[in-house]
Amino acid sequence: MIRLEKRPQPSATMSWATPLLAVVATMIFGGALFAALGKDPIEAILTIFWEPLFGEFSFFYRPQLLIKGAPLVLIAIGLALGFKAGIWNIGAEGQYIVGAICGAGAGLAFYPTESIFIFPLMILAGALGGCLWALIPGFLKVRFGTNEILVSLMLVYVAEQLLASMSLGLLKNPEGFGFPGSRNLQQYPSAHNAEIITNTGMHWGVVAALIAVIFSYVLLTRHRLGFAIRVTGEAPRAAKFGGVNPARLILFCLGMSGLLAGLAGMFEVAGPSGQISIDFNVGYGFTAIIVAFLGRLNPLGIVAAGLLMALTYIGGDIAQSQLGLPAAAIQVFQGMLLFFLLALDVLTNYRVRFGTGEVA
């Protein structure tokens, strides 16, 4: 008989080991999935994890790691703040879209004027847009006690419709021959989020992600507010007695995660993606949830997890073109990772005991 015995303290070793174990388990079961799809599992796994980093064309893929990793890290850092406090913002995808719309809108409003103030203004607009979008569930939770999970998620669908409306209407390129989608910001120098160092993938979004990581690390380990977040997550009643204002904490966590998601959207639309279009969003907001958990809600862990997730995106693309692996297989692969992580996490909080215990 296998029994679980609660540990007095979560195991520190296991807390670091479980994400690694989860990655290994996902590789094994993912390999089995690829084999079931009629692909050579070893080759597929190598294509996903080895090819982008050390393969023949790695000079092309390595910069992609930063381009795809930056939005994931940026969003996940914000989500982790809330998740730590038990505030579940799962609508980052919507905040990402609204941030992109506001950022691009602010830039396009000045087209074709060239000025160094346009890009900073777009950053502000993107951050503000995402922040306000996330404050809707925040405000409703504080004022009416509405469940933030459902409201933030409903707003993703609203944001998607808004995106469709914008790319067909207000922000549509007047010189686009009637095709949906805005002007390409890459061809508008003042608004273009260009690479800071060519061929490295290093754009302003990467800088913002690094700042966010440092900021959140300091906040969580050195600041009173970070302490309040941690206590609220682990013992809400104790936090209340300790003088934490729950309403303010909810607004801070949701507002901050929305702000970062909005920034991610803005940097994406002004740089790698280039234009507002109907299918501009690719689900970073949802993948970032996996990143946040895989990184153990810890800023440094999130960087590692974000890069790993970015790797599966890039490797997935390569596997799609070289081995004909369906795009959805990578999505399943990423979902599996979260499953194994959650399942193996039991080892962090519980000891597994074998043998017959007394009747429970």
Add this chain to the structure above:
Amino acid sequence: MDLSAINPILLIAAMIAASTPILLAAIGELVVERAGVLNLGVEGMMITGAVCGFIITVNTGSPTVGFIAAAVGGAVLSLLFAFLTQVALANQVASGLALTLFGLGLSALMGQSYVGIKPPRTEATPLGPLADIPVIGPIVFGHDMIVYLGLAIVAATWATLKFTRVGLVLRAVGENHDAAHALGYKVKRIRTAAIFFGGACAGLGGAYISLIRVPQWTEGMTAGVGWIALALVVFASWKPWRVLLGAYLFGGITQLQLNLQGAGVAIPVEYLAMSPYIVTIIVLVILSSDKSRAPGSLGRTFHASG
């Protein structure tokens, strides 16, 4: 704009059909939540049911077999959630999200060679002369089997929860799992059974979308219905009959905005398409002041410390 193009009798009949997927998913989730488990994976189970039902119906030619397969598909996926939350004692919110992300990916993978195929038609239940009664006929008696099955499940759930021992035990587990455990009830086993039932209902609801409502397979076609169903359980204060009422309200709005799109109302299509989600938020706001009805152990992990 031509509102006269909307036939009110057909509109009401269509509203009932439109509310069936939400109704099925919500009544399943209601049972899960009454057992004290919050499963946020409804969307994932629905889409898996949608794709399973579609594939089997296309291959066997029988919608009945397809619907059974959909229920099985949703239920099997829900067992993953049951394993995570009941055996590995993982956080229910995170596990539910994982289930949805995984289900969306899995369904896209399974259904990729079925895009653009038309499934065999599901015939309306032959109720003979009843369907020919003017006005009431098409509204009440002109539907397919699943609409009536949904209503039957609601009635059965209500009766089971209210009048039977099984229902009492289920509610006890949901209200206070420690007390239920002390009384000797198998908390985990009961919860796993509830999760399984919820998965089957969500699967059926998903298949109703892919086989009857649309009827076609496209990636992510449930488009948030699973999440609306979750909101509906809160709306219904965890009461079966109010789930029915709420499902008709949401299904009605979905259908109405589709008809308004068709009638060419001067509101852009995108803003009409937003309406079901915005109405969900508004309704949540109005009703969330009263949390007292929520099961006492909802969302809490149970571990019997020996």
